[in-house]
Amino acid sequence: MDIKHLRFFIAIVENNFNLSRTAQQLYISQPALSIMINDFEEKQGIKLFNKKYNKILGLTMTGKQFYEESLEVIRKYDKMHQNLFATDQKIEGNITIGIPPLILSVVSSKIMPEIILENPNIHFNIKEYGANRLRQDLILENVDIAVLLHPERIAANTIDSFQIQESELCAFVSKEHHLANKKA
Numbered sequence: 624m625d626i627k628h629l630r631f632f633i634a635i636v637e638n639n640f641n642l643s644r645t646a647q648q649l650y651i652s653q654p655a656l657s658i659m660i661n662d663f664e665e666k667q668g669i670k671l672f673n674k675k676y677n678k679i680l681g682l683t684m685t686g687k688q689f690y691e692e693s694l695e696v697i698r699k700y701d702k703m704h705q706n707l708f709a710t711d712q713k714i715e716g717n718i719t720i721g722i723p724p725l726i727l728s729v730v731s732s733k734i735m736p737e738i739i740l741e742n743p744n745i746h747f748n749i750k751e752y753g754a755n756r757l758r759q760d761l762i763l764e765n766v767d768i769a770v771l772l773h774p775e776r777i778a779a780n781t782i783d784s785f786q787i788q789e790s791e792l793c794a795f796v797s798k799e800h801h802l803a804n805k806k807a
Contacts, residue, residue: 640679650759721766
């Protein structure tokens, strides 16, 4: 089981064992989530969930302990990841950033040049996808960073979210349009 699976496990518990809602939130299929649970329990020879008629009712004692330990591992992993980028060391490598087409022009002209100049030893790989695909790729860790509009519609316990820009949307109409004289 890797970090992604721990996040899935935690999401199941935090969604009151509703696999459909959890799968929708994680942008994976409900059968794939069920298979992941069953495979893990079979391979480890343990039961994490109390089930009746293939419906999850709650956690076993082992599952409760595993849940608490999973929370701690995720906290430590997130802290380690945060510390990695907080150091003054020369950071090198590749970062894949997913950006929806609508946002790409704003980010690429204002924000990306600053980031590139501040991090000359990092190769930035930009992927242009729609927001739904980016949500899924972020959760599946196919992109390191996704630039999304707030609210992201992703469970808070599965991602860290940082505001990089705030703006307002405007609608423009011709002077003859029936909304032209409205204040708001």
